[in-house]
Amino acid sequence: MLVHLINGISLGSIYAIIALGYTMVYGIAKMLNFAHGDVIMIGGYVAFFALTSDKLNLPAPVAVLLAIIVCTILGITIERLAYKPLRAATSLAVLITAIGMSYFLQNSALLLWGANPKAFPDMFKNAEAIELFGAKISPVALVAIFANIVIMIILTLFTTRTKMGKAMRAVSEDKGAATLMGINVNFTISLTFAIGSGLAAIAGVLLCSAYPTLMPTTGSLPGIKAFTAAVFGGIGSIPGAMIGGILLGVIEILARAYISSELADAIVFGVLIVVLIFRPTGLLGKQIHEKV
């Protein structure tokens, strides 16, 4: 039981890190960036080649850093080229563009690196599994949980205590008023994409370390699940992404262990439907009171 719980929290932590990207971009740009899951996959490939290519053969921390840098630049570029021209367009047009971008990234990966799954190298081969109350916990699981906690603390401090964080919150409330107060809204949105995509790279490396098969569609299902987690916790809310992600991970692992591994995903999405019926804005989402 304990081992399942910890594995659930660990998987949930990865979902939470991905969900942050969805939730922050939604909060500030008011759009669902469905290409986010594919940025994870690109992060995975960058780390894979950095670790395994004969020419590079970089140490693990450098490979992770490289993946973060590449994904950050990719995130900013996607926003500039695909979403920024649509700033004034209907949300449906932006949504379709995001789905298109997702397919573009997947098929580019297919073209560049082929459909064959790549075996992601074990970055923690020197670390041994840790015994906790008789349960064996893999080092990846612990690293994921630890990374999630650190990211949450940094991000919370960033958004509440720094001037750019406050600017992000102001833009998320009222873009027009923020720009009239001298806030550069475009820069703020770019920064949000940069942070989300950098986190996607970290999530990509963690995901590939936990489930070491890497292919062009690697990011899509975790991406959808993390989106689910963001909605579950209340989209637009940073602590909501964390709680949603972890709950989703725990439910998935427990369902897989005790009910049926085939039905696990169905159960996860079933829980989402039930939560949304009773709390349409998610667990921590703002309740919007309609004024009559």
Add this chain to the structure above:
Amino acid sequence: MSKSPEVKLVNVPSPNFVPEKDLGKPLVLEAAHLGIDFGGLVAVDEFNIGIGATEICGLIGPNGAGKTTIFNLLTKVYEPTRGTIMLGGRDTHNMTPSQVNQMGIARTFQNIRLFDKLTVEENVKIGLHNHIGYHTLAGVFRLPNYWKEEKKAHEKALELLDIFGMADLANVTADSLPYGAQRRLEIVRALATGPKLLLLDEPAAGMNPSETEELMNNIRKIRDEFQIAVLLIEHDMNLVMGICESIVVLNFGRIIAKGTPSQIQGNPQVIEAYLGTHRG
């Protein structure tokens, strides 16, 4: 109502005039032949104005005359169809609202647009954003410069809030403030951006006579202390006649009169615009 002494308006080289005290100082704002069309509708046309360095100018006119549209043109929410806007001697053509704000123009809104979920102090700090001098990464890693600049911003925010006696409300969220205080906070937030020209869109809306009186004193105090110009839209004629040194009257998107309060009060066209023509 306490009235400001009437000042003399003198001509400047352009077709505008400024209070005599501001003669010789560069104009903060000069708009010439300004106009905007929405589709086929001419919303504003041939709008000319020059505002002196420490002038308090009123923009009045019946509902729908285009007053807020002018504010939106001056702050670049709309790009004008015709004409030029010079801010501190620089043409603002193709600039964004955030750029012209950094050049020294700040505003409040007719319908209050505070950042509701942010605290009072955070709202003011959004105004101070471009005056807080640390890099985003210094904020992430909390380098010494972060602490120094955040401390400075905190002190500055409280100092500004104190003008309106709101320093003790610094930590409550903006949406929990009473209406009058929200209006005052909007002014503080705009002031925090360090403007040379402050645009106030109906600052006295919804205020009672004693609140309005206090507001008038505060507008004068801000002008005197910060040595800035103020352009305000207002329907409360006691306020307009009480503090404005010059008044521009707008009707159907065009200026119908300009002058000192007493000139405007006696202008037959203005009386007609407000009350309609006299049908014997």
